[in-house]
Amino acid sequence: MKFFLDTANIKDIKSWVDTGLIDGVTTNPTLISKEKGDPKKTIKEICKLVKNGDVSVEVTEKDPKKVYAQAKKITKIAKNVVVKIPCHPDYFSVIKKLVKEGVRLNITLVFSLAQGLAMCKLGVEYISPFIGRLDDIGSDGMQLVADLRQMIDEYGFVKTEIIAASIRGVQHLQESILLGADIATVPAAILHKAMLHPLTDNGMKKFLDDWKKVGRKTFP
Numbered sequence: 001m002k003f004f005l006d007t008a009n010i011k012d013i014k015s016w017v018d019t020g021l022i023d024g025v026t027t028n029p030t031l032i033s034k035e036k037g038d039p040k041k042t043i044k045e046i047c048k049l050v051k052n053g054d055v056s057v058e059v060t061e062k063d064p065k066k067v068y069a070q071a072k073k074i075t076k077i078a079k080n081v082v083v084k085i086p087c088h089p090d091y092f093s094v095i096k097k098l099v100k101e102g103v104r105l106n107i108t109l110v111f112s113l114a115q116g117l118a119m120c121k122l123g124v125e126y127i128s129p130f131i132g133r134l135d136d137i138g139s140d141g142m143q144l145v146a147d148l149r150q151m152i153d154e155y156g157f158v159k160t161e162i163i164a165a166s167i168r169g170v171q172h173l174q175e176s177i178l179l180g181a182d183i184a185t186v187p188a189a190i191l192h193k194a195m196l197h198p199l200t201d202n203g204m205k206k207f208l209d210d211w212k213k214v215g216r217k218t219f220p
């Protein structure tokens, strides 16, 4: 299973890339709006930092023709860019065309099994079900991930990977792992929290305290 970082923050990306655990990055207009500077430069820098991973960059146009043109422009930013397009019928023919032209797409704002199936039929690279936003409206985000997994496996849509998105806590990440999401895209703070455990901290403290009792200044 891959971990993507769900952020456009260079500092967070740098520190996680150093760990070797990050397989890609997802951005969106909201995340980019939180960062200072020229968005194109920011994206370029992110693409350099995660050179062996995919970086999702979302279209910001509304009109389908403009979305198509913008998607083509976005692909030119870097080789590892994946274009993010919302899962809306207005864009289905654009998505079909881009897939035929070999543009790698991450279809975002997926909220139903039918939407996911439609995107698999079009042969997109990634679909992003938004867990947290479904939970927000009293629906079950994790169930959608489970349903998409079952659908992809049953119908053999081998080309499309599930990115568990809109992850709001450690529990969402744990369940995404268990349900077989191909990727979880996680905010840096949640990923950090998921890697901590009080028993690890306690255990480290006890080992260090006991080591002091040995009374050796150098070892080995």
Ligand code: E4P
Binding pocket: 006, 026, 027, 028, 108, 128, 130, 132, 133, 165, 166, 167, 185
């Ligand atoms: C994923 O690609 C999105 O950028 C992100 O997960 C959205 O999360 P949110 O619902 O917390 O904004």
